[in-house]
Amino acid sequence: MTDQEKAAKLAASTDMAPVQGTVDVDIPIETLWAGFVHANFWPRWNKCFFWAHNKDLVEGQHLIWTFQPIKPWLPYKMWAIANIVELLPQQKVTWEVTALPGMYARHTYHMEDLGNGRSRFGSWEQGMGWGFRPMRWFWLKHFTFVKDESLIGAKRLEDLYLKTGRLDPNDLPKKSYVRFWIIVVLLLALLAGAIGCGVFYCKYVQVSATELAPGVYAFLGGGGNSLLVESGGQSLLVDTKFGPGSAALHRWIVKHDAAPVSAIVNTHYHYDHTQGNSLYSGADKIAYADVPALMRRNDEDWWASHADGLPTDLVSGERLLKVGSVEVRVEHPTAAAHTFGDLWVYLPQQNIIATGDLVFHRYYPFMDQPEGGTSIPGMIGAARTLAREHPDAVFLPGHGPLATASDLLHYADFLQAMQDAAVAARAAGWSEEEAAKRNDLAKWGLSVLPSFHHKELIWATAANDARWAYVLAGETAHPAE
Numbered sequence: 001m002t003d004q005e006k007a008a009k010l011a012a013s014t015d016m017a018p019v020q021g022t023v024d025v026d027i028p029i030e031t032l033w034a035g036f037v038h039a040n041f042w043p044r045w046n047k048c049f050f051w052a053h054n055k056d057l058v059e060g061q062h063l064i065w066t067f068q069p070i071k072p073w074l075p076y077k078m079w080a081i082a083n084i085v086e087l088l089p090q091q092k093v094t095w096e097v098t099a100l101p102g103m104y105a106r107h108t109y110h111m112e113d114l115g116n117g118r119s120r121f122g123s124w125e126q127g128m129g130w131g132f133r134p135m136r137w138f139w140l141k142h143f144t145f146v147k148d149e150s151l152i153g154a155k156r157l158e159d160l161y162l163k164t165g166r167l168d169p170n171d172l173p174k175k176s177y178v179r180f181w182i183i184v185v186l187l188l189a190l191l192a193g194a195i196g197c198g199v200f201y202c203k204y205v206q207v208s209a210t211e212l213a214p215g216v217y218a219f220l221g222g223g224g225n226s227l228l229v230e231s232g233g234q235s236l237l238v239d240t241k242f243g244p245g246s247a248a249l250h251r252w253i254v255k256h257d258a259a260p261v262s263a264i265v266n267t268h269y270h271y272d273h274t275q276g277n278s279l280y281s282g283a284d285k286i287a288y289a290d291v292p293a294l295m296r297r298n299d300e301d302w303w304a305s306h307a308d309g310l311p312t313d314l315v316s317g318e319r320l321l322k323v324g325s326v327e328v329r330v331e332h333p334t335a336a337a338h339t340f341g342d343l344w345v346y347l348p349q350q351n352i353i354a355t356g357d358l359v360f361h362r363y364y365p366f367m368d369q370p371e372g373g374t375s376i377p378g379m380i381g382a383a384r385t386l387a388r389e390h391p392d393a394v395f396l397p398g399h400g401p402l403a404t405a406s407d408l409l410h411y412a413d414f415l416q417a418m419q420d421a422a423v424a425a426r427a428a429g430w431s432e433e434e435a436a437k438r439n440d441l442a443k444w445g446l447s448v449l450p451s452f453h454h455k456e457l458i459w460a461t462a463a464n465d466a467r468w469a470y471v472l473a474g475e476t477a478h479p480a481e
């Protein structure tokens with residue numbers, strides 16, 4: 001189709017009547033045209049343009065620019081590209097827009113000599129097509145905005161001409177893009193933040209439930225992993241997470257109509273396994289003997305206002321419990337391991353063991369350092385013992401997905417490598433910083449794990465594990481409670 005045929009088709013279209021207007025200005029036609037042809041100056045005088053690329057108008061070339069939004073507060077800039085199809089100096093320029101599917105539009109700026117140094121400047125625009133019609137309401141507003149701002153712009157040029165005796169758009173204040181780029185950068189930062197928060201939430205905060213055996217559920221994430229054992233009209237909960245994961249776990253229990261939680265076992269004192277305790281006010285709270293003292297010592301503020309969450313049913317040996325018909329054994333390692341007061345929970349009928357933080361599966365572990373409870377040899381011993389005594393058990397680790405006995409042995413190997421590296425670093429006379437920097441634990445390919453405690457975000461990483469192990473290797477004896 002030739003250009004004339006397309007123009008004729010548009011003229012015959014009933015999709016919209018052209019949006020047009022003119023304004024008369026006290027500028028001689030040759031001066032007006034000479035000032036007008038520099039498209040890159042349009043944003044300086046014509047406020048419908050945010051930016052324009054072309055220095056000159058050339059028939060057959062592309063015109064590239066960006067529109068301002070039809071209302072200043074609307075959060076968009078509209079990119080546009082058009083073909084210049086008609087260029088008659090001191091008369092008119094026309095371009096056609098074909099970049100949008102199903103839409104054809106033409107825009108003409110025209111001018112005519114009125115004599116006596118006066119000119120008429122006009123803007124004309126029309127669109128059509130199946131892609132145009134559903135958005136007709138918008139395009140009419142947009143075309144009107146373009147026409148109005150263009151005519152106001154021509155008067156702006158007239159002001160400039162009358163004031164300076166010439167028409168050099170360089171005399172107009174340069175458009176500043178600083179604000180625009182600040183907003184773009186802020187929006188990108190917000191977007192990155194939102195995506196980051198989403199990833200962080202799904203990875204570390206969200207709680208997911210898995211049924212391991214009839215009436216036995218694992219809850220991964222949202223703090224330390226939890227285990228729910230339900231039988232005979234009562235429930236036992238192992239570890240209660242911390243907010244907001246603790247609330248999500250509590251909601252799940254209520255929503256699924258689980259039997260009331262009559263007992264809680266805390267595998268150790270750490271906040272991410274225990275701060276949800278107060279949500280189960282009526283439950284018997286079981287923990288190792290040292291745990292309430294450790295809780296008060298390390299999280300005084302929290303437990304002062306959540307005293308009903310402190311364990312009162314303390315064990316120092318093995319404890320046998322019954323939840324309905326399910327047998328539950330609460331056991332503890334022979335020595336300090338992850339902390340001074342670790343327990344694990346064993347369901348012999350189902351062969352399921354909730355290890356608490358004696359096992360971090362696929363994550364770099366946190367250690368009870370500088371609180372002083374961790375014994376790396378104790379952790380190695382506990383992981384190996386559990387794996388040896390329960391070769392076919394399903395292990396619910398303190399953090400990470402379900403694990404097997406061979407996963408526990410692999411974890412013990414990691415701990416041993418970490419310990420050996422720390423001892424070697426000390427023997428070589430490295431500083432703590434050097435030990436952290438020169439560690440090669442990254443080759444274990446574990447994932448990093450965040451902890452948000454005492455208003456501080458810290459990460460279990462290869463470097464931090466090397467650092468903590470280095471410090472622990474220098475402690476000859478653990479302070480007794």
Ligand SMILES: [Zn+2]
Pocket residue numbers: 268270338357366398
């Ligand atoms: Zn822990």
